[in-house]
Amino acid sequence: MSYQTPRGTYDILPEEVRKWQDLEQKLRDIASRYDYEEIRTPYFEDTGVFARKGDSSDMVNKEMYSFGDNGSFTLRPEGTAGVIRSFDQHKLYGSMEMPARFYYVGPMFRHERPQKGRQRQFTQFGVENIGLKDPQLDAETIALGIDIVRSMGIRSIKVCINTLGDDASRKAYNEALRAYFAPHIDELCGDCHRRLEQNPLRILDCKVDHELDLVKNAPRLADYLNEESRTYFDGVLKALDAMGIEYEIDDRLVRGLDYYTHTVFEVISTRPESGAQATIFGGGRYDHLVEYFGGPEMSGMGFAIGLERLLALAGEDGYTFPEKQPLDAYIITLGEVGAAPLAIASRLRQAGMRAVANFTKRSLKSQFKSADRAHAKHIIIVGEEELKNNTVNVKNTGTGVQETVALEQLLSKLQGEE
């Protein structure tokens, strides 16, 4: 019998785990600077949490892992829905200071064809703030994401931003788009036929049709924004300017989830190696999700970062991850020494040191090699002869100096050389 990881999943081996731990530490530190607190929701929810009526995204329509009676449960394909569901379920709007600020880290699941930077189980870090609708908060949320990307040494990025406007603006625009495209439906691709009904906005960023003059000359949302929406967006841009964050306004940017209103953004890698999956993080404001899950009328804002992509870019951009911690002591043996190495290692660990004892009777040479590989600061040689006098030999691998040390003085000797 031999098994391997299912398609689109992967093991994170110890050497890689060190990188993940480094990254997770940074995520928590940065989130904490903005006073975000972690929230942990289940890895699966009732299917309805994700499959909201009228959602046109592929993620919700054909990429979900559903199971149970009639597919009543679904492995979470994204983080926002679960957080908002939880916020409403526990009526946190009644007990928390607004805006409530949450972050989450964990696996997401989508049934897609795997590719570089696209797995079936992948990891996202995301933030959501709920209960305050203010342009400055939108800008601050984007800044948080950029802080994270920068902390991993990634510099080659571009911030793309757009506004979808409020309901009235969006409704007017959608009608204009339908009216514009309907007579030309034969010129559009199959996916866009569906989009015309469900969410005509998405025709604009269709990869198949975007070169068509028909699409290029389509009505622009900017022309349908009402005063309030326009002012809000200007406020966001001004706030970004104030922080010195450069951005590009992309009026084709509409995002994958249909729940967005007003600000939407994407931060992409400009390095060519990142391939087709260049988006590092993306998100936006959502005015109706809190209400949808049974809460009050409250607006929220958030984004999600793909951590696999972040780590890949950190490596490509030359970020150096912390080295494995060296051992304080590696204990090797000569002759018949019984359980003495174990006892010594145990004592060192009680004192808070990292120690490993070699239990094999291999040649000195190979035991020294093992000690080298462990990058031990000290090699303790427990020999049959010395043990009779209650001593061991201690070699400092930094200086190369070797001394005979009485057992009861070993600990203070090692600590003295720290």
Added chain:
RNA sequence: GCGGUCGUGGUGAAGUUGGUUAACACACUGGAUUGUGGCUCCAGCAUUUCGUGGGUUCGAGUCCCAUCGAUCGCCCCA
């Protein structure tokens, strides 16, 4: 879901128009040095085996089909 490329040991890989013995390097293990490593030298290390399962052939790692996986592009998105 669609299209292209690929799949040989622990790793990187060589493998000619299908023809006895699957290079080479690194890593690993042991020895030279029977109580002291990081250098050097020597030896061992895929032995019904070339992702898996069928097929063609006197004969297949080399050809065909299927399947699983990886990878790149499309779609989608983090």
